[in-house]
Amino acid sequence: MAVRFDKPWIAIADGLSQLRGQMGVFQLAGEAQQVIFVGYAGGLSLHGLKGEVNQAIKDYSHAKFLRYEITTSYLSRYKEILMVHKADFGELPEHSPEVKLGRLSPAGSPAS
């Protein structure tokens, strides 16, 4: 698994039709494909990724793009994605809540 989220962005509408009830992590991006939110669907999530993404796009209506990974390691992957974002951009995504994080210095440079 790549440390950085390396899947291509998909338009929200296309993404929503693919989502099912699995556990996993996701990112939402604005018009310029800048990450605005990172979320996860865990053991308490109703309808898994589908439910969590639907809620997040209601909360952040300016989200235009989505990408996701299905994983049962949703907590460690969620924290890793946030730490990588912080290492690459110096701050958390616009709408990410404050989370207790460690510090990563991933090799390579941020993907687009």
Add this chain to the structure above:
Amino acid sequence: MDLNLTEEQDLIIGMVRRFVREEILPLEMYLDPDADELPETERLRLIEKTKAMGLYGLDIPPEYGGPDIDLVTRTLLAVEMSQHRAGLYAPCYGTFGGAGLAQLFEATDAQKEKYLYPTLRGEKRGFFGLSEPSGGSDPARAIQTKAVQDGDDWVINGGKLWISSADKADFGLVFARTDADKGRNGVTCFIVDTDAPGFHVRRIVHTLRSAHYATELQFEDLRVPKENILGGLNKGFAIANDRLTRQRIPYAAGCIGVAIKAQEMALEYVPQRETFGAPLSTRQSIQWMLVDNDMDIKQSLWITLEAAHKAQQGEEFRKEAAMAKLAATEAGGRVVDRCMQMYGGLGVAKDLPFERWFREMRIRRIGEGPSEVQRHVIARELLGSSLR
């Protein structure tokens, strides 16, 4: 060894048992099933409680301000503290505090000031960096990370794999080869600061354990002052060995606690659940699973308490600690597996803790030295140390 609990042991164990049942279990109903942290307000509230109970910092020796509780009692308390969903890797979510890396009690005064005391006050955290991609079972041969002296510093290059919580640590113990020709006598333990240039946590290593995860480290010309050598040049392997041996006792205790809780849940469930017109508890195959669980729990508990007792008496306990780790991790896995079976579909659902215990218990047969290595340690004690 007296197998009866003293009045004092009974009292303290009762307090911790109530704490787990009245404080931890209700909180877990609202936490993610994989969580290893409490919300900060709850964490601080519960720390106040454990301090009021006089049980905060259980592993801290009394001369450093810890409550003066002997190792056998602490082992029994570790069995109690793990009896909840996160109990294997986050017993009581850390609200009983801890001594951190025990080797620091052997550090120099300056090292204690910089690393040990802040750890005891909860201001700093450390990691234990022994395993490498080249292997963790036999670190004496596998360590490839090198440290080379340069003036008053040592310069470390290499990497570590599987290191728990290094991303959140302020410092760590890193074992590096300082003399290529001396095998296990050519390994030194360095205390490294995680904010030093050249120290990198490259990634999280995702495993069956989503919380309290492991990481991969890389060292690129990481400079460490010679004052940060712990325990002397080329003496690192003894430090690693000592830590691994001592750690096997609480590691075993955690597995036993989870097994006890799983068995308690099964004993509640099988008289109520009916199939084919009769409760599960009337079926011999179910009864035998419960009997096997009880035997697994008792056997591993006695072996573990014997190891704790020997360590407490200052006797040699390497063999007993290895036996405890081996017995409890394997028994714990069997018990959780049988309980899942008795619960049917619910046993594998995230609604109940079994699936988390099952995943995390599987790691216990590998972490801190795999079962085969424990057997190897025991065989060496039985046959003589000439065995490689």
